[in-house]
Amino acid sequence: MAVHLAPDKLGELETAVALVQPGSMVALGGGLSARLPMALVRGLIRAGIGDLHVVGSAHSIDVDLLAAAGAISVCEESYVGYEQDHGLAPAFRRAAQEGSLEARESCCDTILTQLRAAEMGLSFLPVHGVKGTDIERLHPEYSRVTCPFTGHQYVAVPPLAPDAALIHAPIGDRQGNLHIKQPYVLDERFAVASAMTIATVDRIAPTDEVAAAGIVIPYYRVAAVVESPFGAHPSSSYPGYSYDRAHLASWVAAARTHEGAQDYLDRYVTGVDEDGYRRLIGGDRLEHLTGYGASDEAWMELFR
Amino acid sequence: MAVHLAPDKLGELETAVALVQPGSMVALGGGLSARLPMALVRGLIRAGIGDLHVVGSAHSIDVDLLAAAGAISVCEESYVGYEQDHGLAPAFRRAAQEGSLEARESCCDTILTQLRAAEMGLSFLPVHGVKGTDIERLHPEYSRVTCPFTGHQYVAVPPLAPDAALIHAPIGDRQGNLHIKQPYVLDERFAVASAMTIATVDRIAPTDEVAAAGIVIPYYRVAAVVESPFGAHPSSSYPGYSYDRAHLASWVAAARTHEGAQDYLDRYVTGVDEDGYRRLIGGDRLEHLTGYGASDEAWMELFR
């Protein structure tokens, strides 16, 4: 939660991911099919930074890829998967079942509450539910607290202050001011509760442009910013591009086996840098994903 | 905290203020010289709705006028006055000193925390300070709570859920969607924590225009909306108009005596409706306050 006041934080992906220490707690921005910090995830895998405690709400291929790379020790998310479209996350699921990662599953609202405790500088906060569910058993770090006014007993949760928040934004400036579109998911909370935010942006823009669009995460929360076009691919980064449903399907199919997942990692992650990644996906395909705005029909066709 | 789903809530000021019951807890939007809900305050005074428990952060003529009218029983604000410019609030001060209102002074952060407790549906929240100060003595409703993790003892505060939030916005639509500019002060929190929001707007606008400007308070929090041009006068309602420093000075001078304050109320509040109020202030004067944007020099001249 320190502030980051340097006037220019623009740098390379390799330098940015090196700010993440092995064994640290990492918050993943975005969620499901939107604004996942994929370039940073790929960068972490390339750099071999592992033993991570990842936290977040509902996520998909970001966690799944890190799990496939063996980079996660604890997964404290509320959901990992591809909804009804592609179902369970194969690599995450395999790692959880084998016990090579600890699935310390949580609830969106509990994580929100723990981040708020960190933001508010409080050593605990109460949550409404959890009591009586098996989620409580996965979290020996929770406790109970009794309201001094009503006598009601709540589950008490400790603050969650990640070492780093990884966030992708469509635009940001060199100082680290970031504009994102709703849903912000937990990104605002992550940026405040974490010791630092590491950001990728599709495009570096002048401060005036970012301010006119609306600064959602201010520069003093951001330790490093990297220009990474299509850095959220295969998730979306509106208003730039939609998510790549076919690519997600191909990953899920490949990842059904350990070998398939490793082949994908070799090909799309460790075998290339981000320039190479974009070439592999192909300019035509990426261009196609930017065409969602032409008409409702064009947008719908992306998902057919 | 009920939702308000009627499609058209546009109505008259008299009808809107009648939603406030005598004896109820009323949150005052805006703060200091900005976006005070003055038309609603004047409306309450005209309607003789009193015995109010007002809550808010740092306020000025809104509380002062209500105090002059004898409409406040409990004042739970963090500050009432005119900063270094015009100093203490004469009518509020007189009422507090005489004991005709209870100055249950609070702290901005405590009020924020209590509103958050209401928003989060929690029966208590801890605050950081207060312990060891005399503010705690003014609030027998506070308690203490011990953190189950650290053993630290915090002051615990109960939720604050006002019966009505009075908010002025530059624009809003008929359904009650409101756009305001930063500083939002506590208006977002008031709108959620209160049973209903009663709004005045300088101008009713189409929903598209309000959405493009940015809806800060959504329609389902708002029970009634009234079109009241210059409804924040003598405070500001940017981007429409700046605050009227000379008018504030004349009120403060008048209110140094009980009689002066009553003369002001007779002339500017109970003797007129809002149309009459604007005529008394004068079209030229109001027009002058809208001219702040012509140049830095023009803006500065308003305060010379």
Add this chain to the structure above:
Amino acid sequence: MSYRAGLDELFVVELARTIRDAEVVFHGFGSPCATVAMHHAKRTHAPHALLIEGATYAVNPSPAFIAPSSNDHSLKRGSAYSMRFEEAFDMSVRGDMDLMFLSGIQIDPHGNTNVTAVGAMPNPKVKLGGGGGGCNMSATIGRLTLWTTNHRSGRCLVEECDFITDIGHRTPEGTRSELGYPGGGPDVLVTEMGVFDYPEGRARLRRLFPDVTLEEVTAATGFEFAVAPDLAPVQTPSRDQIDLVRAIDPLGVRRREFRPAELERSFSL
């Protein structure tokens, strides 16, 4: 003259019927049937409902189609305002949401649901996706409409969940009121076979889809259940209602919740 509707279409209309007008309704993610149902209700009997659109948290949008991912921006179309994440969750936990849709890979007779794991944690047989916000929200939201499209498998409606992710009417630790939970808990459970309610906090069969028998339901259900005295077939929707389902969801995303055999079921209207 012949007009046939699919089970998926009847199913979402049945879900839509659990929404009342002028309510606050939410579903979260991974629930295309609930998404379609919400828009269906809003365009028919619940025009004043406040819809919170999936994981976009957009208020009252009118999307041109339902996207296969519930936080795609296409789902925000026409919405003037989107809630922040925290606004939506605060609203639910303080009890300002009237209805949430919730599904489960396992559902017990009390309406507890498991979306965490089949088999014992920490190294389960099948690690499922997880519960999103349900663990807290199920404690406080006005009432829950549960649904599953996997009743017939015999593995969904079970005597005991392997893991309780979201809270129903009672868990081994106590009833909702003993646990201090203000929400009303599960009100209705819609499956691809029929509809249950919870008159005493325990599932009771209330309706059957027209092509399903009580015996089939009994065979597929892992717990004993009461049968309502007025057990009857699900009310058949009108053709307009079915047309509306198709108009709301031209991609047929709702169909991805069903096994192929269920999608072959059709009904003459």
Add this chain to the structure above:
Amino acid sequence: MSYRAGLDELFVVELARTIRDAEVVFHGFGSPCATVAMHHAKRTHAPHALLIEGATYAVNPSPAFIAPSSNDHSLKRGSAYSMRFEEAFDMSVRGDMDLMFLSGIQIDPHGNTNVTAVGAMPNPKVKLGGGGGGCNMSATIGRLTLWTTNHRSGRCLVEECDFITDIGHRTPEGTRSELGYPGGGPDVLVTEMGVFDYPEGRARLRRLFPDVTLEEVTAATGFEFAVAPDLAPVQTPSRDQIDLVRAIDPLGVRRREFRPAELERSFSL
């Protein structure tokens, strides 16, 4: 060649000196001297400071003038981002703010301040404005710069506050650490007569304005205080520094904090 500066100008430069570079600095409302000092520091020795502008909560603005009300929009000019109220307060209470300016109608030797009432609440002799956010913020912010322009009256620096609104180094209930407060408390007190520090949690005179004597300070101060062995005059600002004060605050809003007699004091540079 003659160049004279007013006491108000020396005063805000002295306040500005308590700001270090690359710090997070806040003052709140009703404090034009602190406002001017913040902008002065930002444009001189603290270019990387993160300034939070009064009650606008705008980050690093460069206003064309200082308005007489601290939440006027003119104070936001040039700021790309404004904090929400809750962001600013959270930042302070979790200890992410380095420095806050705080004034008091009464200030005791421990640096407790009273801005609530002179005389006993609930029906005091004088009901003052109130403390804004100070009651919580003074507990957690890195350090506080206190100031008053009313030292000479003899009524401000008192042995005991009639009411403790904001916390200093100890109250009758205990020291900061006994109370569990993480912030460092008052670091400096600047008055129109001189400058105090708090080496052991108690005010000690460190500097005198050039036209003030130790005897005058002693006469005006309602508590006993130590005197630093290196007691010296306040360092005179440069002409450029004074010009900058005038450029930042062309309306002279800072002067509204001072009694007329103090404004007549001037210093040759």
